Amino acid sequence: MMKNSISYAIHYETGKFIYKNNWPECRNLTMTPDLIKNQKYITTYSSCKVSPEGYVPQQIIIEYVPWLTYEEQIKKGYGVPEELRYAQGEAAAKKRLAIMAAQQERISKIPITAWKKIVITPPKEVEKYKYQVPEGKGNRSRGKNIHYIISLNPDGSYDIETKLYWVSKYQENWN
Numbered sequence: 001m002m003k004n005s006i007s008y009a010i011h012y013e014t015g016k017f018i019y020k021n022n023w024p025e026c027r028n029l030t031m032t033p034d035l036i037k038n039q040k041y042i043t044t045y046s047s048c049k050v051s052p053e054g055y056v057p058q059q060i061i062i063e064y065v066p067w068l069t070y071e072e073q074i075k076k077g078y079g080v081p082e083e084l085r086y087a088q089g090e091a092a093a094k095k096r097l098a099i100m101a102a103q104q105e106r107i108s109k110i111p112i113t114a115w116k117k118i119v120i121t122p123p124k125e126v127e128k129y130k131y132q133v134p135e136g137k138g139n140r141s142r143g144k145n146i147h148y149i150i151s152l153n154p155d156g157s158y159d160i161e162t163k164l165y166w167v168s169k170y171q172e173n174w175n
Contacts (some may be wrong), residue, residue, distance in 0.1 A: 002140075003054040004129075005167050006122045008148035009047040010062070016070070017121050017152055018114070020063040027051035039100070041044060041107045043067070050122075053167065054143060060120040065110055066156065078103040116156050120148055129164050138166020 007028075010017070019042040026048035029037060041141055050057060072081025079101050084092055125146045135146055144169075149161045 002077045002124075003143035004052040004056055004126050005026040005145045006056055006060075006125075006148075007048060007145055008062075008120070009061060011046075012152040012154075014154050014169060016067045017046075017064045019046075022061055022063065022071050023048055024055075024057050024060060025051040027053065028030065035097075035100075039104055041104055043103065043107075044062060047094075056122045056126055058123060061124065062118040062120070062150070063106070063115050064118070065115050067107070073103070076106075078106055078141045083118060101154070116158075118150060118158055118160070121162070122146065125162055128162075132164055132166045134166045136166065142167035 010019075019151075021038075021042050022039055023042070028047065028049040029045065032045070067073075068076065068078065070079055074081055077099065081095050084095055084099075112135075125148075129144065129146060143166075145165045147163045147165060149163065151159045153159070
């Protein structure tokens with residue numbers, strides 16, 4: 001039996017969205033600082049390559065809500081300004097931490113009723129693609145990758161499309 005890997009990417013054309021940090025472990029985020037990975041809300045990334053490679057979770061739940069644009073975040077004190085983003089020193093680090101804490105605190109006050117939920121059931125896709133051969137090149141020995149493309153619409157609704165790829169030797173560290 002060929003192993004399957006699962007990945008997803010969330011796209012949106014307008015606005016910005018945030019997510020509750022209830023995602024599975026994502027191997028494409030191994031270089032992400034623990035400070036960001038361990039926050040209660042995800043604000044800086046929108047894709048996941050489920051870890052370990054070949055693991056198919058029974059279910060993935062993505063909870064999301066519209067959020068402020070970068071400019072709006074800066075104006076309200078919930079975003080790290082460009083000049084502070086790469087600034088060195090203890091004072092700059094403390095300011096970044098304070099801004100991130102304020103952002104997480106503000107997000108925690110969003111009403112529960114505002115959050116929307118997407119539930120993905122990867123085993124159904126594994127069954128659907130069981131006998132299909134992905135197009136293109138890839139590393140057959142590493143198996144198939146079922147990739148969900150989730151498009152969030154301005155009204156908060158969503159569309160999901162799935163693609164089947166070979167797991168590529170270059171995908172291990174690609175984000």
